[in-house]
Amino acid sequence: MPVIQYIDVCKKFAGSSRYAVDRVSAEIESGEFITILGSSGCGKTTLLKLTNRLYDPDSGKIIVEGEDISNVDPVELRRRLGYVIQQVGLFPHMTIKENITVIPSLMKWDKRRMDERADELLELVGLEPSEFRNRYPHQLSGGQQQRIGLARALVLDPDIMLLDEPFGAIDAITRLNLQNELMRIHGGLGKTFLFVTHDINEAFKLGNRVMVMNEGRLLQFDEPHEIVRHPADAFVQSLIASARSQERFWKGTV
Numbered sequence: 001m002p003v004i005q006y007i008d009v010c011k012k013f014a015g016s017s018r019y020a021v022d023r024v025s026a027e028i029e030s031g032e033f034i035t036i037l038g039s040s041g042c043g044k045t046t047l048l049k050l051t052n053r054l055y056d057p058d059s060g061k062i063i064v065e066g067e068d069i070s071n072v073d074p075v076e077l078r079r080r081l082g083y084v085i086q087q088v089g090l091f092p093h094m095t096i097k098e099n100i101t102v103i104p105s106l107m108k109w110d111k112r113r114m115d116e117r118a119d120e121l122l123e124l125v126g127l128e129p130s131e132f133r134n135r136y137p138h139q140l141s142g143g144q145q146q147r148i149g150l151a152r153a154l155v156l157d158p159d160i161m162l163l164d165e166p167f168g169a170i171d172a173i174t175r176l177n178l179q180n181e182l183m184r185i186h187g188g189l190g191k192t193f194l195f196v197t198h199d200i201n202e203a204f205k206l207g208n209r210v211m212v213m214n215e216g217r218l219l220q221f222d223e224p225h226e227i228v229r230h231p232a233d234a235f236v237q238s239l240i241a242s243a244r245s246q247e248r249f250w251k252g253t254v
Contacts, residue, residue, distance in 0.1 A: 001066060002027040002028055002029055002030075002063075003028055003029060003030040003064070003065055003159070003160065003192050004027070004028040004051065004062070004063070004064055004160070004192070004194075005026075005027050005028075005061070005062070005063040006024050006025055006026045006027075006047070006060070006061075006062055007025055007060050007061040007062070007063070008023050008024075008025055008059065008060040008061075009021055009023070009024045009025070009047070009050060009057045009059075009060035009061070009062060010022060010023055010024075010057060010058050010059045010060050011043075011046055011050060011055060011057050011058055011216075012058055018215065018216065019043075019216045020043050020046040020216050021043045021046050021047050021050065021057070021216050022043070022215070022216035022217045023060070023217070024043075024047060024060075024213075024216075024217070024218045025060075025218070026211065026218060026221050028192060028194070029192075030159070030192055031190050031191070031192055032192055032193070032208055032209060033183075033186050033192075033193045033195065033206055033207055033208050034192075034193065034194050034195065034207055034208075034209055034210075034211060035195045035196075035197055035202070035203040035204075035206050035207030035209075035210050035211070036048070036194060036195065036196045036197070036203075036210075036211045036213060037197060037198070037199075037200060037203040037210055037211065037212050037213070037239070038198065038212065038213035038214055039198055039214070040198065041215075042213040042214050042215060042216070043213050043215070043216040043217075044196045044198075044211075044213050045164055045165075045196055046216075047213070048162050048164050048194060048196055050062060051064070051069075051081070051162060051194070052074075052077060052078050052081045052083055052162060053069055053072075053074040053077055053078070056070065064077070064080075064081075064160070065080075065159070065160075079103065079156055079158075080156075080158055080159070080160070081158050081160050081161070081162055082153035082154055082156075082158040082160070082161040082162065082191075083153055083161075083162045083163075083164075084146075084149050084150055084153045084161070084162070084163045084164065084166045085149070085164045085165075085166065086164060086165045086166055086167075086168045086169055087169075088137075088145045088146060088148070088149040089149070090137040090145060090148060090149065090152075091137070092136065092137050092138060093136075094136070094137075095133065095134050095135065095136060096118075096122075096132050096133055096134070096135050096136070096137070096140070096148055097114075097115070097118040097133040097134065099137070099148060099152060100117075100118045100121055100122075100148065100151050100152045100155055101114040101117065101118050101155060102152065103152075103155060103156060104117065104155060104156070117155060118133060118151075118155075119133065121151035121152075121154055121155060122151060124151065124154070124185060124188075125147040125148070125150055125151045125181070125185070126147065126181055127144065127147055127148075132144075141174075142169065142170055142171075142174065143170055143171075143174035143177070143178060146166055146167065146170060146178060147178070147181070149166065150163075150166070150182075150185075154189075158191070159191055159192060160191065160192045160193075160194070161191055161192070161193045161194070162194050163182075163193060163194065163195040163196065164196045165196050165197055165198070166178075166195075167179065167197075167202070168197075168198075175202075179202060179205060179206060182195075182206065183206060195207070200239050200240070200242065200243045201243060201246075203224075204224040204227075204228075204243075207224060208223065209221060209222060209223055209224075210222065210223075210224055210227055212227065212232070212235075212236050212239065214235045219232050219233055219235060219236055220232035220233075220236050227240070228240055
């Protein structure tokens, strides 16, 4: 059984003349790394927010781990789904350890369990616990803050991770390092990742399958090499052409 199913999902916001998500249907298997690719306003972030019920669809169904999420309490659902955003959203007055264990603290975990989990996750995201656990967010670089955001999303050990352009505001070198780190983490944990990006190179590097969206519609959902070989329409062709144009530039400078 797929871990996530989208069945004719539609969403239109008040005042808009078109659907933000327009009859999207797709199935995602457990353990996949799915990237959702498209330009701003194409519906990719809306689809992610529909998945954890930050929005509810106007029609259609979303099935997560065999349950229609319209019948699941939103708070309970979100505790089952890790969520990482571009802005990170760390609490500035809390230490890194406290930021990571916000939800466990609300759930009344004992101190030892929280301390052990925070250190375990710091190691997982490549930050030395003794050096970082008692720091504050302003003492970290942007890339380090993103790692803490990822650690916080993993704290309850969710089977599914939703990542909304988490590296969008990061410089190119740090972004490359974080991509590699994320691939390592995904490979080690065996979780299902849904990763939103507008960067075709990032989408094709990270995703074992890629969802290409435009104007709310899912245009193509396939493995990267199949999309390159058999683009579904002119829009997908234009994405591939833009990536190849960049590639030719760099080859021409060597």
